[in-house]
Amino acid sequence: MxxxxxxxxxxxxxxxxxxxxxxxxxxxxxxxxxxxxxxxxxxxxxxxxxxxxxxxxxxxxxxxxxxxxxxxxxxxxxxxxxxxxxxxxxxxxxxxxxxxxxxxxxxxxxxxxxxxxxxxxxxxxxxxxxxxxxxxxxxxxxxxxxxxxxxxxxxxxxxxxxxxxxxxxxxxxxxxxxxxxxxxxxxxxxxxxxxxxxxxxxxxxxxxxxxxxxxxxxxxxxxxxxxxxxxxxxxxxxxxxxxxxxxxxxxxxxxxxxxxxxxxxxxxxxxxxxxxxxxxxxxxxxxxxxxxxxxANWPGRMEYISEKPIILLDGAHNPEGMKALVRSLAERFPDNQITALFAGMKDKQLDEMIAALEQAAQRIMFTTFDFPRAAGKQEFQPFLTTHGWQENWREAVSEFKHSASQEEVLVVTGSLYFISEVKKFVKET
Structure with missing residues (x-):
């Protein structure tokens, strides 16, 4: 070794x-x-x-x-x-x-x-x-x-x-x-x-x-x-x-x-x-x-990685975690336009998590990332009649960062492994 x-x-x-x-x-x-x-x-x-x-x-x-x-x-x-x-x-x-x-x-x-x-x-x-x-x-x-x-x-x-x-x-x-x-x-x-x-x-x-x-x-x-x-x-x-x-x-x-x-x-x-x-x-x-x-500091829990515009990371990877995130978003951003970028695992309760997220986000984009258990477009298909699919999450984050208004908030959530990837990407760009 x-x-x-x-x-x-x-x-x-x-x-x-x-x-x-x-x-x-x-x-x-x-x-x-x-x-x-x-x-x-x-x-x-x-x-x-x-x-x-x-x-x-x-x-x-x-x-x-x-x-x-x-x-x-x-x-x-x-x-x-x-x-x-x-x-x-x-x-x-x-x-x-x-x-x-x-x-x-x-x-x-x-x-x-x-x-x-x-x-x-x-x-x-x-x-x-x-x-x-x-x-x-x-x-x-x-x-x-x-x-x-x-x-x-x-x-x-x-x-x-x-x-x-x-x-x-x-x-x-x-x-x-x-x-x-x-x-x-x-x-x-x-x-x-x-x-x-x-x-x-x-x-x-x-x-x-x-x-x-x-x-x-x-x-x-x-x-x-x-x-x-x-x-x-x-x-x-x-x-x-x-x-x-x-x-x-x-x-x-x-x-x-x-x-x-x-x-x-x-x-x-x-x-x-x-x-x-x-x-x-x-x-x-x-x-x-x-x-x-x-x-005390713990990354990936309602963590700000950009202030202007606001981009938050939150590893809400199960229904209880998502409900906690939704309560906090309602308290902190009652008048903001919230977009969620969501990538989850195949073996998680995606339907419950998405139902909770819908209470906070005006717009939800689903995506996937390079991880064996990551849910793909097939797993998100039942939800794509009302929400969007983003094949390239890097493009979505970059576009939001450069074009969003101060009233808009991007919440990246669904998997700790995913937000780890997003955090590295934002730090490098």
Missing amino acids: NTYEEAIDWIHSRLQLGIKPGLKRMEWLMEKMDHPERRLRAVHIGGTNGKGSTVAMIRSMLQEGGYEVGTFTSPYIEQFNERISINGVPVSDQEIIDLTASIKPLAEELEKTDLGGPSEFEVITAMAIYYFAYIHPVDIVLFEVGLGGRLDSTNIIHPLLSVITTIGMDHTQFLGDKLEDIAFEKAGIIKNGVPVITGVQQEEALAVIQKRAKEMKSAVYQLGEQFKADWQESLPQGEVFNFQSVFAQMDQLQTSLNGLHQSENAAVATMAVLYLRAFYAFLVEEEPIRTGLRS
Whole structure:
């Protein structure tokens, strides 16, 4: 493994194995690596939407408090290295090469067993655990769940605290087509005696989380009960809310992330930091909490990539995410002409997402991009009687950028992988 390109190519070659739920391969890898997962102080963050934003806000607050914070997130927006970061700075290309060289022989050995070779996500998870345990230990690591929770490869860790942001209909082919089924998979990250903080709202999903927590003898801190977020207003950049909890009360907290739902994500993140302060001596006082929330950044969530004219990116890749985007657009741009450029995945609930988007956008253009699971013109055919098809999304973005009036807004949405492509294109032009 001599170059960064070789390392990335080998990692991505694991994609052909698909998604492989279960922890047997991770257990095998951890055993071979002398159990690096046992060396970590970690927070485990799961949920349908809001995981990445919540990770970013927890990291920012802890960092403002003087701590070195590792993060493991997915997918990436601009560079693969983002997935393993310290204080928001991605690991270096050389570190990716070294980590890949360490994992590759184990993956090849595992491939020869009855368990079969590890998936791409299992390889990357093992790389992150190894990195934070042996190469660059940090004060705390924030692990974002990849898919579900119970059978996700990140579930090999035993955290100080578990967080479940929201529950919604996504990845139903793996997690089930009922909220209770999805909640059961998400609640699988709750460990014996490890408390869980949750922003979940639906009663049927909460009942599943409460049941699992009771079985695990884990305390539950629930948005709307043990802590509350009272949204106040939207700013040009961010949201303002009042926060109340069993640990502290703070008014006029401001998160830099756009979207009404971000006040709820911010409340979950704040509660997590307050829990770590109360029980694990992470001494983060009110000012670092305020500063951390204001300075937190997470790309691809109502992110402005152009001000004149306004072009927004939002990775609303499931119905719940799209509904949250629509609410925020209505609040922020009540008098603007909104055009949506939408590219989604074949296995997503396109009809529900499009129905929600129609409530906010006066014009919708569908498109596709170079990705194996991307929906093409055939998948969008039922919607083309009322909306347009754009074969070349680059031309559409360029045309809007150069000819739109100040009253017009372009929202690029539907897939995080797609908005990653659009962001790179806009930065380069």
